[in-house]
Amino acid sequence: MFRKTIMVADDDQDILDMLTTVLIYNGYHVHTSFNGETLNEIDADNMPDLLLLDIRMSGLNGKDVCIRLKQNDVTKNLPIILISANHDIAEVAYDSGADGFVPKPFNIKQLLDVIKVHLNGK
Numbered sequence: 001m002f003r004k005t006i007m008v009a010d011d012d013q014d015i016l017d018m019l020t021t022v023l024i025y026n027g028y029h030v031h032t033s034f035n036g037e038t039l040n041e042i043d044a045d046n047m048p049d050l051l052l053l054d055i056r057m058s059g060l061n062g063k064d065v066c067i068r069l070k071q072n073d074v075t076k077n078l079p080i081i082l083i084s085a086n087h088d089i090a091e092v093a094y095d096s097g098a099d100g101f102v103p104k105p106f107n108i109k110q111l112l113d114v115i116k117v118h119l120n121g122k
Contacts, residue, residue: 003027003028003029004027004028004029004049004050004119005028005029005030005031005048005049005050006023006028006029006030006031006048006049006050006051006052006115007030007031007032007033007038007039007042007048007050007051007052008020008023008030008031008032008033008051008052009032009033009036009038009039009051009052009053009054009057009062009065010032010033010034010052010054010057010083011034011035011036011054011056011057011058011060012054013034015054015104016032016034019032019052020032022108022111022112023115026112028115031048035057035058035059035060036057036059036060036062036065039051039053039060039065039069042069042075042078043074043075044074047074047075047078048078049079049119050078050079050080050081050115050118050119051069051078051079051080051081052081052083052115053065053066053080053081053082053083053098054082054083054084055082055083055084055086055089055092056084056086062082062084062096063082063092063095063096064096066080066082066096066097066098067096067097070096070097070098079099079100079118079119080097080098080099081098081099081100081101081102081114081115081118082096082098082100082101082102083101083102083103083104083106083111084101084103084104085103085104085105089101089103099118100114100117100118102114
């Protein structure tokens with residue numbers, strides 16, 4: 001069976017570790033980005049099935065990354081779920097064209113449910 005690949009971008013190593021463990025346990029293949037640099041490398045040859053993207057990362061604004069990916073013909077259909085403690089996460093998700101959002105701190109079941117909804121069509 002083909003496993004879906006999820007890219008997780010967050011500058012909090014503890015969150016990356018926890019999400020990696022949870023997602024692998026739930027059958028996903030996981031790539032991580034601690035500083036967001038690998039997000040610039042997403043193209044047709046190495047496209048994840050879904051991107052979990054923190055809004056605030058060191059030196060990188062997840063909102064701007066999301067906008068850039070959604071405006072690119074190659075990555076515009078990549079489901080992007082914003083994860084953040086930002087109190088305006090719903091507005092940021094809407095403004096950036098994100099497919100969904102999960103506020104931090106998040107409930108693991110809620111996060112997995114959102115992921116499943118957005119991977120359903122892939």
